[in-house]
Amino acid sequence: GENVEQHPSTLSVQEGDSAVIKCTYSDSASNYFPWYKQELGKGPQLIIDIRSNVGEKKDQRIAVTLNKTAKHFSLHITETQPEDSAVYFCAASSPRSSYKLIFGSGTRLLVRP
Amino acid sequence: DAEITQSPRHKITETGRQVTLACHQTWNHNNMFWYRQDLGHGLRLIHYSYGVQDTNKGEVSDGYSVSRSNTEDLPLTLESAASSQTSVYFCASSDRGSGEAFFGQGTRLTVV
Numbered sequence: 001g002e003n004v005e006q007h008p009s010t011l012s013v014q015e016g017d018s019a020v021i022k023c024t025y026s027d028s029a030s031n032y033f034p035w036y037k038q039e040l041g042k043g044p045q046l047i048i049d050i051r052s053n054v055g056e057k058k059d060q061r062i063a064v065t066l067n068k069t070a071k072h073f074s075l076h077i078t079e080t081q082p083e084d085s086a087v088y089f090c091a092a093s094s095p096r097s098s099y100k101l102i103f104g105s106g107t108r109l110l111v112r113p
Numbered sequence: 114d115a116e117i118t119q120s121p122r123h124k125i126t127e128t129g130r131q132v133t134l135a136c137h138q139t140w141n142h143n144n145m146f147w148y149r150q151d152l153g154h155g156l157r158l159i160h161y162s163y164g165v166q167d168t169n170k171g172e173v174s175d176g177y178s179v180s181r182s183n184t185e186d187l188p189l190t191l192e193s194a195a196s197s198q199t200s201v202y203f204c205a206s207s208d209r210g211s212g213e214a215f216f217g218q219g220t221r222l223t224v225v
Binding site: 042045099104 | 156216217219
């Protein structure tokens, strides 16, 4: 079945700097890759997603890139702000696994003021 | 507004007791999922359903069961609670076509 690995597990950046979180997946048939943000005491919230027919997607300060050949995708946050501090999860979904979302282990991002 | 709600938000139970966690969504989504979240493991899939009367096992299904009698609800039952089942449980739902999943606020379960 699908396996998703996420790195780093923790990331500390200075406010205003960029942050990059990387994920790799195992199932070459995976075609949907969402990113979730989880704040303390809350459920994960979708922040951006990408499908396999595009290589990059942007939404204001966040962007996701996908390299299908290497089977990895990344989340980029520019001009980080303290409110970006949270745990971020990547996930992948494949028709071979009935479109279940399989999650990475999460990255705790700390933005230092 | 459509939403997905879980209850209770917190639960303490004793080892060996049966426990049911509720999940209710008003999105009219076909797909519903239960995950558990533990430090260092991210979100692991317990059970999922693609529609009424359909249920499937996820990667960590032992000791858990679900039933889907209507579109809105997917209750998760721990048949005989164990300390290893102490965790935070999240329910999610998604539309069959989009794949975008919406999560509930979670239930923190402690088994003592």
